[in-house]
Amino acid sequence: xxxxxxxxxxxxxxxxxxxxxxxxxxxxxxxxxxxxxxxxxxxxxxxxxxxxxxxxxxxxxxxxxxxxxxxxxxxxxxxxxxxxxxxxxxxxxxxxxxxxxxxxxxxxxxxxxxxxxxxxxxxxxxxxxxxxxxxxxxxxxxxxxxxxxxxxxxxxxxxxxxxxxxxxxxxxxxxxxxxxxxxxxxxxxxxxxxxxxxxxxxxxxxxxxxxxxxxxxxxxxxxxxxxxxxxxxxxxxxxxxxxxxxxxxxxxxxxxxxxxxxxxxxxxxxxxxxxxxxxxxxxxxxxxxxxx
Numbered sequence: 001x002x003x004x005x006x007x008x009x010x011x012x013x014x015x016x017x018x019x020x021x022x023x024x025x026x027x028x029x030x031x032x033x034x035x036x037x038x039x040x041x042x043x044x045x046x047x048x049x050x051x052x053x054x055x056x057x058x059x060x061x062x063x064x065x066x067x068x069x070x071x072x073x074x075x076x077x078x079x080x081x082x083x084x085x086x087x088x089x090x091x092x093x094x095x096x097x098x099x100x101x102x103x104x105x106x107x108x109x110x111x112x113x114x115x116x117x118x119x120x121x122x123x124x125x126x127x128x129x130x131x132x133x134x135x136x137x138x139x140x141x142x143x144x145x146x147x148x149x150x151x152x153x154x155x156x157x158x159x160x161x162x163x164x165x166x167x168x169x170x171x172x173x174x175x176x177x178x179x180x181x182x183x184x185x186x187x188x189x190x191x192x193x194x195x196x197x198x199x200x201x202x203x204x205x206x207x208x209x210x211x212x213x214x215x216x217x218x219x220x221x222x223x224x225x226x227x228x229x230x231x232x233x234x235x236x237x238x239x240x241x242x243x244x245x246x247x248x249x250x251x252x253x254x255x256x257x258x259x260x261x262x263x264x265x266x267x268x269x270x271x272x273x274x275x276x277x278x279x280x281x282x283x284x285x286x287x288x289x290x291x292x
Contacts, residue, residue: 028053029148029188035123049187127198146179148188
């Protein structure tokens with residue numbers, strides 16, 4: 001059990017890091033995972049959430065491109081919002097701060113998305129990521145907190161223990177905890193109770209009978225998949241201090257140009273339309289079917 005003196009730390013390292021996300025036709029939770037100074041001297045702040053929380057902000061249309069002389073698919077991304085909450089007496093919500101944000105990366109198969117706040121100020125509280133490659137140190141019976149905006153209320157924590165680490169859904173590995181979650185927790189956070197390190201993103205709930213939710217069977221995306229998402233999307237600076245935001249942006253730009261060259265070669269018939277790629281290009285994996 002935690003003593004009263006620990007409550008401020010619980011707020012600062014867990015509750016204040018979780019935000020409410022709203023997209024055009026959906027809502028859920030998100031976790032502030034990074035706020036750092038960029039090359040311009042301003043602060044860049046990023047929120048991790050689920051793809052299915054922000055998917056209504058994504059629109060793909062096929063349009064004629066007169067330069068290329070053929071139809072191409074164009075994507076538009078609507079603005080989403082992230083709301084941070086303020087408290088008094090370490091208990092009562094007294095309001096929130098709504099911030100516009102942009103979806104900068106997503107992967108439907110992994111059910112993960114990255115949102116960048118438009119603010120240029122330092123976020124006072126961000127989650128501490130569990131170290132990469134140390135997942136085996138976390139075992140069943142480990143005590144955890146789940147934190148999210150259940151039914152789109154303000155963030156609140158629930159407590160439980162990890163109950164499984166080997167469930168596979170749509171060929172993706174999930175961990176499960178008994179910390180109660182429900183709709184709206186998607187995109188939020190699971191924290192280790194002892195260290196308050198961020199270890200996962202609530203993504204699914206179990207459904208039984210006529211659609212009743214088994215709140216004590218919450219599946220969350222574990223650390224290795226989160227780190228894999230950052231690496232695949234080119235945002236390694238979020239966890240690797242040896243890289244800068246600008247360096248990662250340059251790497252993403254080179255990868256995009258490489259993909260466009262391949263696309264043009266396929267369109268001209270130089271390469272077969274069989275998913276062929278140049279040597280360094282990576283591809284996505286199988287589809288996930290999340291629950292909100």
